[in-house]
Amino acid sequence: MGSGRPSVTIIGSGFGGLGMAIALRRAGVEDITVLERADDLGGCWRENTYPGAACDVPSHLYSYSFEPKSDWSRRFAPQGEILDYLRHCARKYDVLRHIRFRAEVTGARFDDGENRWEVTLADGTVHRTDILVSACGQLSRPAWPSIPGIESFGGEIFHSATWNHDYDLDGKEVAVIGTGASAIQFVPQIAPRVHRLRLFQRGAAHVLPKPDYAYPPAVRAVFAKVPFLQRLSRWATYWTLESRALAFTRFPQLMSAVDLRFKRHLRHRVPDPEARARLTPTDPIGCKRILLSTDYYDALTRPDVEVVTAGIEAITPEGLVTADGRRHVVDAIILGTGFAATEFLAPMRITGRDGRDLHDAWAEGAEAHLGITVSGFPNLFLLYGPNTNLGHSSIVFMLESQIRYVLQAVRRLARGDVRRLEVRAEAQRASNEVLQRRIGATVWDRGCNSWYTTDSGRNTNNWPGFTFAYRLATRQLREADFVPQPADAR
Known part of the structure; x- marks a missing residue:
């Protein structure tokens, strides 16, 4: 590492990667490389272009604190606007020149002697760096269901995160598998276009009305002329969320009030008792992600839409076969089956100190100190890492907390008297024991299977507390949490 000039490499160019690059640029760090596997930036907001794609966190909070946007068209921004916002930020803060597009990372190995990371790309080239930051996120790898015969289907099949816009859905027989956050957005959009839609539901979701509305031009003009009002809107939104x-992480019994609101909404939107029964979840509210939509239930009550609750036994060249023996002949299958959220950094192979494999280190479930650093992997930092997801607020707030923490680490290494920062195993173990104990008191630990948990039932995704508590915990990088490594040590 050159004294005072550490090189930093970031994997991914979504909110986390761009935010990290911008923070480094603003701090005067110039040796920055952002490795992006695609040919454009944006992360999940580049990938998810399905009809109706939008955020479920209000726009004023789902944006960088240092770059407010006064002209959001709606309270909940659509996908295209968020992607444009990220492109704007990359241009304004001059980070585009640091991004290497079409540079997919397949693995990284820590060189103990040189105290540097060797990052291997899909084309075989090796990129060397002092500090490695993973900003891949938790929702970057679409999950395909393991259904017998899925590869035999003769029609069109695609995942919502890789939407085939060239395929014309008009007048088609369409099957949708999954009822998660993506499905509740695209189903209402495509239902009026297709001839018939069958929604295959493994478990009903809790859906609340989305308090969305367009910002009138006059309101946007006021936000632009009086920036304080937008900051006020941001903070009011923050504290409301x-x-x-309290209900998610401290007093799950408070969820009963939310459950009553859900039941009223369901009863109002779905008057038929039989249909309502099919759409009534069996899990405690909040145990899985609570979804927001004002038109999902309206779409499901259309005469040309059927909710199928029988399990899928197999997929054939013509369609699907369910456990009740029915054969569903369809032209297209759309997978709304979410992401491999608990498989952090996969399929990359990350090798740390003394040849330690990150996949092996996380065999019992991913964990990191404050969701950012992992023992045995010096100078590696994670953004949106294990147990930093939220059920109630904006991940951008969490990312900015992590970015500030990583920036402190970069500055510490830049001083030149230490060659590496590696979190102590005992510090990581202690913080995660507290974290998992707190998760046991949350609504997520109520016996349901969700994308928050591994197959063994360990919650590796969510932060069991307030976001301001996380910000306080990451406000200061504590050198006592790290193994000392003098600059002249080998």
Whole structure:
């Protein structure tokens, strides 16, 4: 490492990667490389272009604190606007020149002697760096279901995160598998276009009305002329959402009030008792992600839409076969089956100190100190890492907390008197024991299977507390948490 000039490499160019690059640029760090596997930036907001794609966190909070946007078209921004916002930020803060597009990372190995990371790309080239930051996120790898015969289907099949816009859905027989956050957005959009839609539901979701609305031009003009009002809107939104953490993480019994609201909404939107029964979840509310939509239930009550609750036994060249023996002949299958959220950094192979494999280190479930650093992997930092997801607020707030923490680490290494920062195993173990104990008191630990948990039932995704508590915990990088490594040590 050159004294005072550490090189930093970031994997991914979504909110986390761009935010990290911008923070480094603003701090005067110039040796920055952002490795992006695609030919454009944006992360999940580049990938998810399905009809109706939008955020479920209000726009004023789902944006960088240092770069407010006064002209959001709606309270909940659509996908295209968020992607444009990220492109704007990359241009304004001059980070585009640091991004290497079409540079997919397949693995990284820590060189103990040189205290540097060797990052291998899909084309076989090796990129060397002092500090490696993973900003891949938790929702970057679409999950395909393991259904017998899925590869034999003769029609069109695609995942919502890789939407085939060239395929014309008009007048088609369409099957949708999954009822998660993506499905509740695209199903209402495609239902009026297709001839018939069958929604295959493994478990009903809790869906609340989305308080969305367009910002009138006059309101946007006021936000532009009086920036304080937008900051006020941001903080009012923040504290409104933050209060919900009490029900998610401290007093799950408070969820009963939310459950009553859900039942009223379902009863109002789905008057038929039989249909309502099919759409009534069996899991405690909040145990899985609570979804927001004002038109999902309206779409499901259309005469040309059927909710199928029988399990899928197999997929054939013509369609699907369910456990009740029915054969569903369809032209297309759309997978709304979410992401491999608990498989952090996969399929990359990350090898740390003394040849330690990250996949092996995480055999019992991913964990990191504060979701950012992992023992045995010096100078490696994670953004949106294990147990930093939220059920109640904006991940951008969490990312900015992590970015500030990583920036402190970069500055510490830049001083030149230490060659590496590696979190102590005992510090990581202690923080995760507290974290998992707190998760046991949350609504997520109520016996349901969700994308928050591994197959063994360990919650590796969510932060069991307030976001301001996380910000306080990451406010100061504590050198006592790290193994000392003098600059002249080998």
